[in-house]
Every structure is written in structure tokens, then in C-alpha cells.
Amino acid sequence: MSSTTAGPHILAYPYPDSGHIIPLLDLIHRLLARGLTVTVLINPDNLPLLHPLLSIHPSSIQPLVLSAPEVHDPPRKTRVAKVRAMSELYYPILLQWFRSHPSPPVAIISDYFLGWTHHLACELGVRRLVFSPSGAFGFSVLSSVWRDLPKPIDPNDMGSPISFPKIPHSPDFPWRQISRHYRNGKEGDPDWELFRSDMLDDIASWGIVFNSFAELERVYLQHLRAELGHDRVWAVGPLLPPEDSLIGLAKRGGSSSLPCHEVMTWLGARHDNSVVYVCFGSRTSLTRKQMDVLVDALEHSRVQFILCVGVGRGRHVGDDVGAIPEGFEDRVEGRGLVIKGWAPQVAILRHRAVGAFLTHCGWNSVLEGLDAGVVMLTWPMGADQFTNAKLLVEQLGVGIRAGEDMENIPESTELSRLLAESVNATRPERVRVKKLSDAALGAIKGGSSDKDLDELVKRLAAR
The missing domain is CATH 3.40.50.2000 (Glycogen Phosphorylase B;)
Structure with a gap:
């Protein structure tokens, strides 16, 4: 109207x-x-x-x-x-x-x-x-x-x-x-x-x-x-721009190490629902242990992925901050893409190639994942993220629990297994999240x- x-x-x-x-x-x-x-x-x-x-x-x-x-x-x-x-x-x-x-x-x-x-x-x-x-x-x-x-x-x-x-x-x-x-x-x-x-x-x-x-x-x-x-x-x-919106999907936050069109080109060469998108929001910095587990799991899972490493203005800054290890990007070249800074998250999640989302469960990310109809691997870090993860996993059945803050850091082998399974076309979470995605579109x-x-x-x- x-x-x-x-x-x-x-x-x-x-x-x-x-x-x-x-x-x-x-x-x-x-x-x-x-x-x-x-x-x-x-x-x-x-x-x-x-x-x-x-x-x-x-x-x-x-x-x-x-x-x-x-x-x-x-x-x-x-x-x-x-x-x-x-x-x-x-x-x-x-x-x-x-x-x-x-x-x-x-x-x-x-x-x-x-x-x-x-x-x-x-x-x-x-x-x-x-x-x-x-x-x-x-x-x-x-x-x-x-x-x-x-x-x-x-x-x-x-x-x-x-x-x-x-x-x-x-x-x-x-x-x-x-x-x-x-x-x-x-x-x-x-x-x-x-x-x-x-x-x-x-x-x-x-x-x-x-x-x-x-x-x-x-x-x-x-x-x-x-x-x-x-x-x-x-x-x-969900308060998100339509795909043809003049507000645009690429510039909804800060600066990135990769232009949106380069990310879309990379995704365009991948099969449907084959890529895991990994992002913990703009305010969270992973600790050394969390980062080590994550990159080891990504490297050994053999899944194709986009890893967004945010600006990290969160609670670990100046304390115990993890970093991408030297040589990681070379070892996963062709299979993994690392974005430093802000990512065009809505555009990435809506791309046909993305099938799963490892997320901290911030509410904006939850809605963007549901809107796109992708399976979510949950690793909440604080605030309302624990509530949101419970909603996704226990009540809606569209999420897979991966970890919880520092208290439940998964073993890298277990996280590697979950990453590989998350893009499996037969997972029941995929059917449920597609229905919720349709409901989200219908609501607006x-x-x-x-x-x-x-x-x-x-x-x-x-x-």
C-alpha cells in the first residue's frame, strides 16, 4: 500500500x-x-x-x-x-x-x-x-x-x-x-x-x-x-529489503575486503545449496580457541564455504582474540572464500548456492537465514542469542546446535562433521526452514x- x-x-x-x-x-x-x-x-x-x-x-x-x-x-x-x-x-x-x-x-x-x-x-x-x-x-x-x-x-x-x-x-x-x-x-x-x-x-x-x-x-x-x-x-x-529494492543489498553496513560482485561471481560458480556461510556478526571476535577449532573444521570438512571475519568490536577485543592462521587461505583456495570486514550477508544468504549458515544467532542473522531458507548451525555467544538458538533448534526444528559461547566449544572433528551434514539435501531441517521461508515471504x-x-x-x- x-x-x-x-x-x-x-x-x-x-x-x-x-x-x-x-x-x-x-x-x-x-x-x-x-x-x-x-x-x-x-x-x-x-x-x-x-x-x-x-x-x-x-x-x-x-x-x-x-x-x-x-x-x-x-x-x-x-x-x-x-x-x-x-x-x-x-x-x-x-x-x-x-x-x-x-x-x-x-x-x-x-x-x-x-x-x-x-x-x-x-x-x-x-x-x-x-x-x-x-x-x-x-x-x-x-x-x-x-x-x-x-x-x-x-x-x-x-x-x-x-x-x-x-x-x-x-x-x-x-x-x-x-x-x-x-x-x-x-x-x-x-x-x-x-x-x-x-x-x-x-x-x-x-x-x-x-x-x-x-x-x-x-x-x-x-x-x-x-x-x-x-x-x-x-x-x-521480517524487515529486509526485497531483492529488487533500491535500498540495495550490498551496502547495508560497513566496508568489506571484497566487493559484492566478486562474492556473487564466486558463488555463481558453485552448485545449489553446496556452500556454508560462516559469520558471527559485526560485534563478536572469536577467541583463539574458538577460531582454531573453526578454521580446522572448515579445512578438514571439505565443504565449500564463505568465512566472514568481522570487525570485532565485541567483548574479546584486547583480550583473547583469534586470528586466521597464516597459510589457511592458500590451503582452502578454490573451496573457501574469506571476507574481512562487513559482508553483504543478505545477498549471500539469498544466493542459490548457499545451503547452510553457521551463525551466532543474532536476531537479524536469524531472520536473514529464515528469509533465505537455509539450515542454521547455531553457536550463540551472548545476549538474546541463547534464546534465539533455543527457538531455532528446540522449537522450530530448523537449526542444528554446534556450540555455545566458551562453555561448549565443539571438537573440530565434530564441527567438521556438522558442517558437512548441514548441506545434505535430505536433512529434515531443510524442509522445515523452506516452509518458514515461504511463511516469511507471505507475511510481508x-x-x-x-x-x-x-x-x-x-x-x-x-x-
């Missing part, structure tokens, strides 16, 4: 990280096509990510460019320091901006890390929508943690189970897989209290928009509507996600 009539004006505020910005921009693209006017709060460094939308919808979208606040906290506190600094700097600026605007937004849609915008919206008398770049299952677990404050029987036992009986399927996780921000703090600690208040503010906000779709997480969407006591929970995903082609988005626009237009 598209419209030339000016619809409601909203302010979109992504958390300043590409994994959070990109899916929100994909949502904005769909809102603009439905006639909305959008102002996007963005930092100068991330402004290039907005350029494709500015070229497609020049009269309907406007950037609000604000310099990022300076943050000097240690890396493990980067997120809480960023959130606190943004709140302190932007709150008064946004108050003034709204009050002086000739046609101010009727709503704020902001990332779920930015719970403080709920109070801003309340002060301004507008609605605040939470945008969750994670799924409804992950959000259910995280909100339950911060609301109910579960504790292990033995806090020194990192394997002690934490159960969630109120959530469908009564999932449980070892204590080590619960949010480290929750585990490592305590009530009264300013950082811990900020994380909790952000989560509680998300729950209290007017509505929540998920980058998900009904066929994927129906039971958890229904659970959240019951828990929140209202129906303002929308699943509008007039199905549940389109209907949810139309309903959201209708509610925003109702003053």
Missing part, C-alpha cells in the same frame, strides 16, 4: 549501532510507503545509512542530526554509558525541538535500549512505541528477568537453571546465559537500576513493534499481549505482517 497523502508525523530514534539502525530503517521504508512523514534522529557517523531512504523519499523523511555524546567508560559498560549520556544530552534538546516544531510528531518510535524516551513521550503528551530488533521470545525472557528478578539457587554455580514458567513452553536457561547486565549487578547499583528502569519503561510504553512475524512467534506475541494487558503488539517483519506480501503494519498506521493516524 502506498499513499501520496501526508500521513502522521513520527520521530524515529534508533540505538546508534548498525544492527539496531538497519532494521529500523527498513521499517521506516515501509512506513514511508504508507504515507507517513518521518524524522530520524541520527548521529553524523551513521548518516550515510540514511542516504538511500533520503533519495527514495526526499519529501517524506528528514534527518535530525545530533552529535553523539562523549563516552569514556570501559568497554564492558559502553551501552549503559551511552544510554545515560544520550538521555542527559538529548532529553532537553528533544523537548525544545518538539515544542518549537510547526507540526511535531504524534509518536516516538525508539529502540528498546532507549526506555527513557517513554518519559519524554509522556511529558510531551505523545505515544511512545518500542522498536524491538529482537524477537518476541527474547523480549519475553528479558522482560521477565528484569520484572520478576529471578535468582539461582547457588549464585556461584553458573550452570544453575533459571526457569520461566509463565512463558510458553516454560523455557529454562543456565545462570551464565542470563543477561550479564542483570547477573553482574545488584539492586541499588546505578547501572543495574538504569537497565531495569529501561526495561520497565519499555513494558509501560504505549506499544511494541517487533521485527518478527506471526508464523514464527505467534505464541510469544499472544503471551505478551496477555502480559501487557493490551493488543498494541505488532509483528511487522499481504499476510500477517502487512496487516499488522496497516493496523499500526491506522492507530497512529487516530488522534
Whole structure:
């Protein structure tokens, strides 16, 4: 659906990280096509990510460019320091901006890390929508943690189970897989209290928009509507560009060591479903042990593969960082392709030659894998990735468990076997993921996600 009539004006505020910005921009693209006017709060460094939308919808979208606040906290506190600094700097600026605007937004849609915008919206008398770049299952677990404050029987036992009986399927996780921000703090600690208040503010906000779709997480969407006591929970995903989109598949993040066309040419010479794509996201650096196991398994599996080695801004930086061993690329030449930096992941996964995806199970990667209909080998590293891996393997049956962080690093021979089996045409996971891929496409082609988005626009237009 598209419209030339000016619809409601909203302010979109992504958390300043590409994994959070990109899916929100994909949502904005769909809102603009439905006639909305959008102002996007963005930092100068991330402004290039907005350029494709500015070229497609020049009269309907406007950037609000604000310099990022300076943050000097240690890396493990980067997120809480960023959130606190943004709140302190932007709150008064946004108050003034709204009050002086000739046609101010009727709503704020902001990332779920930015719970403080709920109070801003309340002060301004507008609605605040939470945008969750994670799924409804992950959000259910995280909100339950911060609301109910579960504790292990033995806090020194990192394997002690934490159960969630109120959530469908009564999932449980070892204590080590619960949010480290929750585990490592305590009530009264300013950082811990900020994380909790952000989560509680998300729950209290007017509505929540998920980058998900009904066929994927129906039971958890229904659970959240019951828990929140209202129906303002929308699943509008998967938020990905169509293959012929002007937004483009090659430039959705950072720079790469290989141009997209070279990667596509390499894939074009491979048989259907024969290649394993390996990527652990843009924020995770593998440790030496993890990397050694991975490259040894890739070398001895004999499968064709693309290995993306990210920029590694994650928790292992400056600590115990693995590297591609000397001579590895020569030994796998013709069978393996190594990309250093950002990879055109959506384009790679959608290529007919790719049959499996070894992933850290970040939600964007999960959706991109499901959209492409590839079998997923799961190796979660932190955050909601453990929840996402459980969804893929235990509930949907489209994933194969390969490892878990540092606690369950597979033997290289076992990982080699799993890599080889993942491209087997007879695996049952392949049949199931193809069905989910079809459901994902149907959801955004007039199905549940389109209907949810139309309903959201209708509610925003109702003053």
C-alpha cells in the first residue's frame, strides 16, 4: 500500500549501532510507503545509512542530526554509558525541538535500549512505541528477568537453571546465559537500576513493534499481549529489503575486503545449496580457541564455504582474540572464500548456492537465514542469542546446535562433521526452514505482517 497523502508525523530514534539502525530503517521504508512523514534522529557517523531512504523519499523523511555524546567508560559498560549520556544530552534538546516544531510528531518510535524516551513521550503528551530488533521470545525472557528478578539457587554455580514458567513452553536457561547486565549487578547499583528502569519503561510504553512475524512467534506475541494487558503488539517483519529494492543489498553496513560482485561471481560458480556461510556478526571476535577449532573444521570438512571475519568490536577485543592462521587461505583456495570486514550477508544468504549458515544467532542473522531458507548451525555467544538458538533448534526444528559461547566449544572433528551434514539435501531441517521461508515471504506480501503494519498506521493516524 502506498499513499501520496501526508500521513502522521513520527520521530524515529534508533540505538546508534548498525544492527539496531538497519532494521529500523527498513521499517521506516515501509512506513514511508504508507504515507507517513518521518524524522530520524541520527548521529553524523551513521548518516550515510540514511542516504538511500533520503533519495527514495526526499519529501517524506528528514534527518535530525545530533552529535553523539562523549563516552569514556570501559568497554564492558559502553551501552549503559551511552544510554545515560544520550538521555542527559538529548532529553532537553528533544523537548525544545518538539515544542518549537510547526507540526511535531504524534509518536516516538525508539529502540528498546532507549526506555527513557517513554518519559519524554509522556511529558510531551505523545505515544511512545518500542522498536524491538529482537524477537518476541527474547523480549519475553528479558522482560521477565528484569520484572520478576529471578535468582539461582547457588549464585556461584553458573550452570544453575533459571526457569520461566509463565512463558510458553516454560523455557529454562543456565545462570551464565542470563543477561550479564542483570547477573553482574545488584539492586541499588546505578547501572543495574538504569537497565531495569529501561526495561520497565519499555513494558509501560504505549506499544511494541517487533521485527518478527506471526508464523514464527505467534505464541510469544499472544503471551505478551496477555502480559501487557493490551493488543498494541505488532509483528511487522521480517524487515529486509526485497531483492529488487533500491535500498540495495550490498551496502547495508560497513566496508568489506571484497566487493559484492566478486562474492556473487564466486558463488555463481558453485552448485545449489553446496556452500556454508560462516559469520558471527559485526560485534563478536572469536577467541583463539574458538577460531582454531573453526578454521580446522572448515579445512578438514571439505565443504565449500564463505568465512566472514568481522570487525570485532565485541567483548574479546584486547583480550583473547583469534586470528586466521597464516597459510589457511592458500590451503582452502578454490573451496573457501574469506571476507574481512562487513559482508553483504543478505545477498549471500539469498544466493542459490548457499545451503547452510553457521551463525551466532543474532536476531537479524536469524531472520536473514529464515528469509533465505537455509539450515542454521547455531553457536550463540551472548545476549538474546541463547534464546534465539533455543527457538531455532528446540522449537522450530530448523537449526542444528554446534556450540555455545566458551562453555561448549565443539571438537573440530565434530564441527567438521556438522558442517558437512548441514548441506545434505535430505536433512529434515531443510524442509522445515523452506516452509518458514515461504511463511516469511507471505507475511510481508499481504499476510500477517502487512496487516499488522496497516493496523499500526491506522492507530497512529487516530488522534
